[in-house]
Amino acid sequence: MPTKRVIAQGVVTDRQGRVLLCELTYKTEWDLPGGIVDPGEGPQATVVREVREEMGVDLPVRGLLSVNWMPPYRGWSDALLCVFDLGEQPDLVERATLQPTEIAALHWCTPDEVAQHAAPYVARHLAQVWDGQAVRRGTVVLSDGDPDPLG
Numbered sequence: 193m194p195t196k197r198v199i200a201q202g203v204v205t206d207r208q209g210r211v212l213l214c215e216l217t218y219k220t221e222w223d224l225p226g227g228i229v230d231p232g233e234g235p236q237a238t239v240v241r242e243v244r245e246e247m248g249v250d251l252p253v254r255g256l257l258s259v260n261w262m263p264p265y266r267g268w269s270d271a272l273l274c275v276f277d278l279g280e281q282p283d284l285v286e287r288a289t290l291q292p293t294e295i296a297a298l299h300w301c302t303p304d305e306v307a308q309h310a311a312p313y314v315a316r317h318l319a320q321v322w323d324g325q326a327v328r329r330g331t332v333v334l335s336d337g338d339p340d341p342l343g
Contacts, residue, residue: 198271201227205280206280206284213299215296226242303315313336
C-alpha cells in the first residue's frame with residue numbers, strides 16, 4: 193500500500209491577533225510550530241509533542257482548523273497537513289525554551305510578515321484559517337492551501 197507523509201502543525205495567536213511563526217535552523221522559510229507525524233501516532237498527539245519538544249511548553253489543542261493536501265515540494269513527496277488551533281498564548285515567546293537544533297527564534301507575525309518570511313504554501317494555507325486578526329472557526333478541507341473544489 194502507498195504511504196503518505198502526514199504533518200501536524202498548530203496556529204497560535206497573541207492578543208493583537210498576530211500568528212506565531214518559528215524561525216527554523218534547517219530552512220530559510222519560517223513555519224508554524226509542529227512536525228511530521230511518527231508511525232503509530234495521531235496528528236493531534238504530534239502537534240502537542242512537537243511543541244513540547246521544540247518549545248518546552250504544553251499547549252491545549254482547541255480543535256482542528258484544516259486538513260490540507262500538499263503537492264510535492266522541493267524534493268518532498270506529497271503530504272497531508274493537519275492544522276490545529278492552539279489558542280491565544282500572548283506570553284508564549286517569553287515562556288518558551290527553544291530546542292536550539294530546531295528553532296532559532298519565535299516571531300509574532302501579521303499577514304504581511306507571513307507573506308515575507310513563510311513559504312507561499314504556508315501563507316496560502318494560513319489565509320484560509322486566520323483572517324489576520326483571529327482564527328476562523330470550523331474545519332476546512334484544502335488542496336495546496338486553497339479550498340478543495342470537491343470538499
